[in-house]
Amino acid sequence: MTTNGSDYDVVVVGGGAVGLAAAWNAARRGRSVLVLEQYELFTQRGSSGGAERQWRLQYSEEDLARLTLEAQPLWRELEEAGGRRLVHHTGSLWFGDTTEATNEGMISDAAKVLERIGVTHEWLTAREIQDRFPFAALPDHYEGFYQPDGGIADVKGTLWLLHEQARLAGVTVLEHAKVEEIAPDADGVTVRSGRGVHRGQHVIIAAGPFAKPLLAPLGIELDVHLFQMTSASFRLRDPGLDLPTWFAFQKPTEEDTNLFYGFGRNPWSGSDVVRAGPDFEDHVVEDPYLADNAAVPRHLERLTEWVGAHMPALDPEPELAGSFLAALPADPERQFYLGHAPAHVPNAERLVIFSTGWGFKFVPLLGRACAELALDGRTGFDLGRFGLV
Ligand SMILES: Cc1cc2nc3c(=O)[nH]c(=O)nc-3n(C[C@H](O)[C@H](O)[C@H](O)COP(=O)(O)OP(=O)(O)OC[C@H]3O[C@@H](n4cnc5c(N)ncnc54)[C@H](O)[C@@H]3O)c2cc1C
Numbered sequence: 001m002t003t004n005g006s007d008y009d010v011v012v013v014g015g016g017a018v019g020l021a022a023a024w025n026a027a028r029r030g031r032s033v034l035v036l037e038q039y040e041l042f043t044q045r046g047s048s049g050g051a052e053r054q055w056r057l058q059y060s061e062e063d064l065a066r067l068t069l070e071a072q073p074l075w076r077e078l079e080e081a082g083g084r085r086l087v088h089h090t091g092s093l094w095f096g097d098t099t100e101a102t103n104e105g106m107i108s109d110a111a112k113v114l115e116r117i118g119v120t121h122e123w124l125t126a127r128e129i130q131d132r133f134p135f136a137a138l139p140d141h142y143e144g145f146y147q148p149d150g151g152i153a154d155v156k157g158t159l160w161l162l163h164e165q166a167r168l169a170g171v172t173v174l175e176h177a178k179v180e181e182i183a184p185d186a187d188g189v190t191v192r193s194g195r196g197v198h199r200g201q202h203v204i205i206a207a208g209p210f211a212k213p214l215l216a217p218l219g220i221e222l223d224v225h226l227f228q229m230t231s232a233s234f235r236l237r238d239p240g241l242d243l244p245t246w247f248a249f250q251k252p253t254e255e256d257t258n259l260f261y262g263f264g265r266n267p268w269s270g271s272d273v274v275r276a277g278p279d280f281e282d283h284v285v286e287d288p289y290l291a292d293n294a295a296v297p298r299h300l301e302r303l304t305e306w307v308g309a310h311m312p313a314l315d316p317e318p319e320l321a322g323s324f325l326a327a328l329p330a331d332p333e334r335q336f337y338l339g340h341a342p343a344h345v346p347n348a349e350r351l352v353i354f355s356t357g358w359g360f361k362f363v364p365l366l367g368r369a370c371a372e373l374a375l376d377g378r379t380g381f382d383l384g385r386f387g388l389v
Helices: 017-027 062-082 107-116 126-132 155-168 208-218 297-310 360-376
Strands: 007-013 033-036 052-055 092-096 122-125 143-147 151-154 172-174 179-184 189-193 196-205 224-235 245-249 260-262 273-278 320-329 337-340 351-355
Touching: 007 017, 007 189, 007 360, 017 033, 017 155, 017 196, 017 351, 017 360, 033 196, 052 245, 052 360, 062 107, 062 155, 062 360, 092 107, 092 126, 107 143, 122 126, 126 143, 151 155, 155 172, 155 360, 179 196, 179 208, 196 208, 196 360, 208 224, 208 320, 208 351, 224 297, 273 297, 337 360, 351 360
Parallel strands: 007 033, 007 196, 033 172, 092 245, 196 351
Antiparallel strands: 052 151, 092 143, 122 143, 179 189, 189 196, 224 273, 224 320, 245 260, 260 273, 337 351
C-alpha cells in the first residue's frame, strides 16, 4: 500500500470519547496524531450518543471502584483545561433487592467495597428512600444507599472539549474515514481508510461497538455482545423537583432483567425533562452497521409501566425515546478490553485496543492509558486484567 505521504507517531481509529481522549493525551506529549472517524464526530451511531451518563464510585469489584477514584483527578484536569464542568455531583442512589446479583453488580457487595475503601455512603430503607426522593410503591424489603459524590457526566460537553483540546494540541482529524485494514509490520503500521492510506508508528483502536469486524481480519476475537439499549425522556410534573442518578436492582422477571435506571435534570441544560431506561441486555445486534437509534417497543413499554408505578413526579408519557448501541464483554466482571493486541498478532506491540463496556466514567483515564500503552509500552494504571490474550 502506498501512503498519503504523512507519517504519524500515533494513528487513532475512532473519534468517540476514548479515541479523542487517547489522541489528546498522545498529542500533548508532543507526538503527531491522526484520528480516523468513519462517520462525523459526535455521531449518534456509536456508544457515546445521547446527553448524559451515570457517574458513580460504587462497584462490586474493588479494583473498579478504585479506578473511578483514580479517574476523578483526570476529569478535573480536563475540566480545568477547557474551563467547563463535565461531571456534576448530583448524587447516586442505588436501591432494590440488595443481594440480587446483576449485570451491574450487587448493592450489598458494592456497599462493602465502599466501606473498605472509605467512601461515604448512607444506607437507606424503602421508607427513607421514598421520604427523601420522588419514588413510590417500592416493596417494603427494598433497601439501598445514597452516595453523594456520584452524579451525571455531560457526554456532548466531554466530546466537544476533548476535540477542542486535541485540536489545540495539533491532532489531525479525518471524518468519513472508515478504516478497512490495519497492517502492522516491523517499522510501523499501515492503515487503509476511505480517505487514503496512512502510516503510524503505533495505532490505537478505539472503535467502540464496531471493534469486532475491524479486528477479525487480524485474528482477534473479542468476546463482546452488542445490544440496542432503549431509553426515554419524561417530564417532571413539579419544576421544583429533582432527582439524583438512580438505579433500581430487582429480581428478574421471566422476560427480562427487570432493572431500571435514570437521571435527574441535566445541570447544564436545566430542562424539566429527565431520562430513564431499562437495563435489558437482550436486544442483541449481530452487525453494528445494521443498528438504528430506534427504541425497542417492548423495552419502552416496560419502562413506561415502571415509571408510572414508581415515579409519581414524572409524567409517564415519554416525550422522546430512542436507543444506543452498547458493546459489553460477555464476562460482566471484565467491564472492558484494554491492552496491546494478543501476542499471536505479528508486531502486536504496535496496536493498542480498547472496547468498551460501561466506560464513560473512565474516559480521561482510558485515554491516558491508551496513549501510555502506545508510547511507553506500559501504563501506570492497574489495568492488567482487562488485557487481550
Ligand atoms: C445506552 C448506553 C448507556 C450507557 N451508560 C453508561 C453510564 O451510565 N456510565 C458509563 O460510565 N458508561 C455508560 N455507557 C458506556 C459508555 O457510553 C461507553 O463506554 C463510551 O461512550 C464508549 O466510548 P468509545 O469511544 O469507546 O466508543 P464510541 O463512542 O462508540 O466511539 C467509537 C468510534 O469509533 C468509530 N469507528 C468504529 N469503527 C471504525 C472504523 N472502522 N473506522 C473509523 N472509525 C470507526 C465509530 O464511528 C465511533 O465514533 C453507556 C453506553 C450506552 C450505549
